[in-house]
Amino acid sequence: MSKYVPKVSELKKEFDEKPSVLKGNYSAQEWWDIPVEFRDGNWCFPGKPEVLEDLGFANPRKWAATDQDWQLPAGWQKTISDGLQSRLKKYRSLKLFLDACVRCGACADKCHFFLGTGDPKNMPVVRAELLRSVYRNDFPLVEKILKGFSGSRKLTEEVIKEWHAYFHQCTECRRCSVFCPFGIDTAEITMMVRELLNLIGVNNNWILAPVSNCNRTGNHLGIEPHTFVQNITSLVDDIEDLTGVTVEPTFNRKGAEVLFITPSGDVFGDPGVYTMMGYLLLFHHIGLDYTISTYASEGGNFGMFTSNDMMKKLNAKMYHEAKRLGVKWILGGECGHMWRVVHQYMNTMNGPADFLEVPVSPMTGTRFNNAAATKMVHIAEFTADLIYHKKLKLDPKRNDHLRTTFHDSCNVARGMGMFEEPRYVLRNVCNSFHEMPEDTIREKTFCCGSGSGLNAEENMELRMRGGFPRANAVRYVKEHNKVDSLVTICAIDRASLPPLMKYWNPGVTVYGLHELVGNALVMQGEKKRTEDLRENPMAGFDDGGDDDEE
Amino acid sequence: MNAHKAKILEQWLKRALELFPEKMDNTTPVAVVFSGALEGIVSGLCNNDNDYRAALDDMTRILAVQSTLPSKALSIFLEPKLILRDMMMKTTVADALMPEEQEAFHSRLDALTLEAFDSYMQHREKIYQLKVEEGRRRMFMALRRAEP
Numbered sequence: 001m002s003k004y005v006p007k008v009s010e011l012k013k014e015f016d017e018k019p020s021v022l023k024g025n026y027s028a029q030e031w032w033d034i035p036v037e038f039r040d041g042n043w044c045f046p047g048k049p050e051v052l053e054d055l056g057f058a059n060p061r062k063w064a065a066t067d068q069d070w071q072l073p074a075g076w077q078k079t080i081s082d083g084l085q086s087r088l089k090k091y092r093s094l095k096l097f098l099d100a101c102v103r104c105g106a107c108a109d110k111c112h113f114f115l116g117t118g119d120p121k122n123m124p125v126v127r128a129e130l131l132r133s134v135y136r137n138d139f140p141l142v143e144k145i146l147k148g149f150s151g152s153r154k155l156t157e158e159v160i161k162e163w164h165a166y167f168h169q170c171t172e173c174r175r176c177s178v179f180c181p182f183g184i185d186t187a188e189i190t191m192m193v194r195e196l197l198n199l200i201g202v203n204n205n206w207i208l209a210p211v212s213n214c215n216r217t218g219n220h221l222g223i224e225p226h227t228f229v230q231n232i233t234s235l236v237d238d239i240e241d242l243t244g245v246t247v248e249p250t251f252n253r254k255g256a257e258v259l260f261i262t263p264s265g266d267v268f269g270d271p272g273v274y275t276m277m278g279y280l281l282l283f284h285h286i287g288l289d290y291t292i293s294t295y296a297s298e299g300g301n302f303g304m305f306t307s308n309d310m311m312k313k314l315n316a317k318m319y320h321e322a323k324r325l326g327v328k329w330i331l332g333g334e335c336g337h338m339w340r341v342v343h344q345y346m347n348t349m350n351g352p353a354d355f356l357e358v359p360v361s362p363m364t365g366t367r368f369n370n371a372a373a374t375k376m377v378h379i380a381e382f383t384a385d386l387i388y389h390k391k392l393k394l395d396p397k398r399n400d401h402l403r404t405t406f407h408d409s410c411n412v413a414r415g416m417g418m419f420e421e422p423r424y425v426l427r428n429v430c431n432s433f434h435e436m437p438e439d440t441i442r443e444k445t446f447c448c449g450s451g452s453g454l455n456a457e458e459n460m461e462l463r464m465r466g467g468f469p470r471a472n473a474v475r476y477v478k479e480h481n482k483v484d485s486l487v488t489i490c491a492i493d494r495a496s497l498p499p500l501m502k503y504w505n506p507g508v509t510v511y512g513l514h515e516l517v518g519n520a521l522v523m524q525g526e527k528k529r530t531e532d533l534r535e536n537p538m539a540g541f542d543d544g545g546d547d548d549e550e
Numbered sequence: 551m552n553a554h555k556a557k558i559l560e561q562w563l564k565r566a567l568e569l570f571p572e573k574m575d576n577t578t579p580v581a582v583v584f585s586g587a588l589e590g591i592v593s594g595l596c597n598n599d600n601d602y603r604a605a606l607d608d609m610t611r612i613l614a615v616q617s618t619l620p621s622k623a624l625s626i627f628l629e630p631k632l633i634l635r636d637m638m639m640k641t642t643v644a645d646a647l648m649p650e651e652q653e654a655f656h657s658r659l660d661a662l663t664l665e666a667f668d669s670y671m672q673h674r675e676k677i678y679q680l681k682v683e684e685g686r687r688r689m690f691m692a693l694r695r696a697e698p
Contacts, residue, residue, distance in 0.1 A: 034571075041677070042617060115578050117616070118570025234695050270690040457684040460677050464615040472579040495687075499680040503673075504611065 031126055032133065032153060036162045038065040041461030044168060044454060047208035052201065054212045055310075059201025065164065070157065076200040077155050083196045084135065094192050097184045098135050101128060107176035107186070112446050113169045116465035121166050124176035124186040130162055131193055164202050167193040169462065171451035172305070172337075173410035178443050190452070195307040207453035210302045214314050219264035219298035228294045231267050235277050242535070244527030247284040249292055252325065256291035257362060259322050262333025262379075263300040263491035266512075272494045274533045275334055275512025281521050282383065282514065286363050286391060290331065296321035299338040300491060304345075305453040312349040315341050319353050322375075329359035330376040334512055336451065336490035339378060340415035347373045364389040378412070380489055383517060384421040387428045393522040398529065399430035401539040402485040402511070405477045406433065407470065407497065408445035409490030419443070422489050422513055429520040434481035440473035450496035463496065464503050471504030478505055487511045552596050553645070554637060559592045561633045566609075566626050569618060583608050595630070595658050606662070606669050614673035624670060627663040631656055 043065040052060035059073045073079070088095045107124040109115065114122040121127060137152035153159070172187035197203065210220035217224055223231070229251055240246050250256065262279065266272040283290055296318045303310030322330050332338060346353075356375035359368040366385045368377045386392050406426055412418050419442045426433055440446050449467025450459075477483040486497055486508055494512055501508040519532045530541045566584050567574045574581045590605030613623040634655060638646055647655070686693075 037617065039617060041615075109575060109578060114572070115580065118572045118574055118580065120572040123572075230695070231691050234691075268691045270687050273691065273694075457681040460681050460684075461615045461617070464677065468612070468615075469579045472583065498687075499684060502680060502683075503615075503676055 031120055031129070032162075034121070036158070036165045038161075038165065041459065043165070043462075044204040044206050044456040044459045047201075047203040047205045051205065051208050051212045052203070055208065055215065057201070057203070057208070058199055061201065065161075070160070070202065072157065072160065072200050072202075076160075079199050080155060080160075080196050083199050087192055087195070088135075091188075091192070093185070093188055097128070097186075097189055098132050100182045101125065101132070101184055102182075104181065106179045106181060107184075110176045110179045112171075112173070112175065112449060112469045113466045116449070116468040117169075119169075121162070122169055124170075124180075127166050127170060128184070128186055128189045130159070130166055131189060134159060160197070160200070160202060163193050163197060167197070168204060168454060169466070171410070171447045171449065171454060171466065173447035173451055174414045175410070175444065175447065178414065191304070191308075194305060198307055204305075204453055204456070206456035206459075207302050207305045210300075210453075211306050211310055211314070214298050214300075214302065214317075215310075217297075218293075218295045218317065219267075220300055220302060221264045221268050223264060223268060223297065225294035225297075228264075228267060228297050231273075232276070232280075232292065235273055235280065239277055239280060239533075242531060242533065243281070243523055243529060245281070245284065245523045245525060247280045249280055249283070250290075251292050251294055253291035254325050255327075256325065257289040257328050258291075259296070259318075259325055259327040259330045260290045260292050260333065261296055261299045261318055261330060261338075263335045263338065264298045265300070265491035265495055266333060267297070269491070269495055271498070271510060271515070271534070272491055272512065274515040274518070275494065277533045278512065278514030278516070278518030278521075279333060279379070281518040281523060282392075285393075285521050285523055286386060289362070291325060291327070293321045293325065299333055299335040301338055301341045302453055304337050304341055308349075311341060311345065315346055316350045318376075319350055319356075322353070323355050328357045329371075330356070331359075331379060331382060332376050333379050334489040334491065334494075334514060336409040336411040336492055337415075338411075339418075340411040342374050342376050343416035346376075361385055363391045378416075378418060378421070380412075380418065380422040380425055380513060383514070384424045387425060394429055394517075394520045395522050396429050396431050396520055397540065398519045398532070398538050399516050400432070401532070401536065402430060402516070403432040403434070403481065403483045404430055404485040404487050404511070404516070405436055405474065405481075405483045406441070407436075407448070407474075407486055407488040407493060408441055409488055409493055410445060410447050410451060412489055413445050414443055417443075422487075425513055425517065426487060429516045434477045434483050436473040436477050440469070446470040446473060448490075448493050448496045448500060450500075451492055455492060455496050460499070464500065467496070467500040468504065470497075471500050474501065474505050474508060478508060483508070485509055485511055487513055487516060489513050554634070554647075555592055555596050557637060558630055558633055559588055562588050562592065562630055565629045565633070569613075569616070569623070569626065580612060583612060591662065592630075595655065595662065598654075598658065600661075602662070603665070603669070606666055607673075610666055610669040611673050614670050615677065620670060624663060624666055627666045628659065630659055 046063055049060035061071050063071055103125055111122055111124050133153045134155050167190050170190040172190050174187045177183060177185045213222035214220050232249055236247055266276040301311055301314045303314040352373055353375045358372045359375060359377045364385050371377050435441060446469040448470055450463045474486055484507060494510055497510040515533055532538055563585055567581055587605040587608040591602045594602035
């Protein structure tokens with residue numbers, strides 16, 4: 001036997017001594033007595049010192065969540081305490097959410113992390129209680145008198161570790177808030193706690209490195225302008241090879257009617273780039289007067305997972321660029337949290353964007369009054385409108401090699417209430433579409449398990465646990481309807497669902513909605529299409545040529 | 551053996567779900583998958599039909615990403631021995647299984663546990679494979695553009 005294999009006695013020792021919620025009977029203990037455990041696969045690497053220095057964030061140092069000593073800065077308790085007080089004054093929603101909960105438990109089994117781990121601290125009510133217990137101790141006087149009875153506790157280093165563990169097991173998906181009779185938004189509590197943790201340097205590199213990149217180069221991946229252009233140009237070449245059509249995107253062109261902004265994952269990542277090819281084909285098909293910015297080259301906004309100020313700054317860049325280029329309005333690609341930021345926060349953070357016009361589709365004349373404040377239209381809405389007005393020539397048979405289902409991205413579904421538009425588009429570009437069970441879609445959609453910056457590879461086990469409820473719903477349509485394609489409209493989904501499917505549902509592939517649009521679009525002057533945008537053969541379009549058969 | 555099937559299944563599911571610190575309701579995805587998988591496994595065990603690998607995979611796929619130790623996770627598959635022992639202690643002589651029947655059941659369980667170990671390890675390896683693939687995917691466009 002290998003010398004590296006631990007001995008049974010060592011394993012036993014580890015099991016006996018290491019705390020774990022999965023052993024021992026904790027039923028008689030208070031929830032806060034259950035120890036926090038960091039082990040490989042359940043935590044994200046902390047922000048690198050140079051990243052923190054770039055951003056001017058507190059307490060840059062080398063550390064790991066598994067360290068005994070987290071090297072918190074002197075006076076960290078006061079920093080957190082003052083930070084909490086000032087945020088309670090600034091955000092009435094936070095104070096309301098902390099005060100209003102009656103512990104009814106309606107949210108308890110709605111969280112995908114709870115359903116995947118069975119850990120009581122992943123019940124949204126208990127997760128919020130991690131902060132609430134400290135809030136009670138530090139604030140209202142009556143609670144001080146009733147200490148113990150009221151469930152309050154001191155702010156210790158153990159509490160910070162617990163916050164770090166459990167507020168990074170919340171993807172800010174807000175499924176719990178759908179079921180809360182008071183509408184308490186645990187996502188906003190998570191946002192606030194992460195903001196507080198950043199004040200003392202307790203953080204996540206998978207969030208902060210993209211924030212720093214975006215702050216410097218304009219996108220999360222840190223792609224510089226020339227590389228950004230080269231990537232899209234190489235996609236243009238691929239489109240030409242596949243379809244015989246040359247699409248001609250422009251960059252940083254002043255005076256274009258529309259500025260198109262999408263997550264940088266669509267320009268650099270697999271399978272996002274195929275969605276990008278779909279956008280480019282669509283814009284060429286309708287002759288849209290648009291430009292792409294190499295500065296506002298990111299739709300996503302990891303600032304949302306960092307702090308309100310950072311979210312504001314990264315969001316502002318898109319609007320500054322729209323102003324600089326003199327466009328009329330902004331068209332936004334398939335992204336998740338970009339839309340939450342735009343739909344829910346932009347107008348009070350950076351708005352109103354008076355220098356832009358209320359978006360009007362140049363092809364259909366439809367005025368998007370829902371975007372009157374933000375001047376930014378979601379591509380699914382835009383395309384659904386084009387299809388409704390019969391402006392697109394589509395051949396859904398070109399997607400007959402795919403049997404699809406649709407994953408509602410949390411932020412677009414719950415964050416902006418968009419359910420029907422992507423389904424309308426999907427039904428028009430493919431012939432096989434099957435819904436997952438009712439309590440796992442639309443406003444009750446399950447998160448991919450990796451949202452809000454938890455998509456780090458070192459966090460894989462936790463992501464698989466958190467994504468299990470979603471994967472289980474996909475399994476249902478896989479078994480009942482032979483579904484093999486999971487279509488989604490979020491860049492994080494496109495990055496995180498492929499491994500989730502490979503683990504739970506091998507054989508299911510992840511697609512962006514506009515990739516399927518790109519497959520189905522019949523372009524003027526195109527050559528005979530036999531392959532989809534991934535160069536996979538389409539069904540019934542082989543060179544033998546039986547594509548005219550019904 | 552088939553006479554005891556329902557009882558074993560009920561007890562086994564209850565004990566398997568106790569692996570999770572908080573009570574998992576029968577409608578939760580974990581309980582639904584466990585229930586379906588255990589039914590398949592118990593049928594296989596009782597009928598001496600070894601076609602339970604898919605059901606076993608469903609169980610271990612969940613277990614392999616939990617933070618519990620492998621030994622603890624796989625102990626689930628030894629539970630039926632204890633369940634059967636308890637049942638036999640409480641049952642009438644007429645209903646009791648013959649010693650050789652019990653012995654056969656035990657050896658089938660041993661084989662099942664070893665197979666569960668294979669399956670569990672396969673899923674653990676898959677996790678590491680996914681980590682590697684994710685790193686590679688980050689270089690996707692660079693590699694794609696480097697192709698002739």
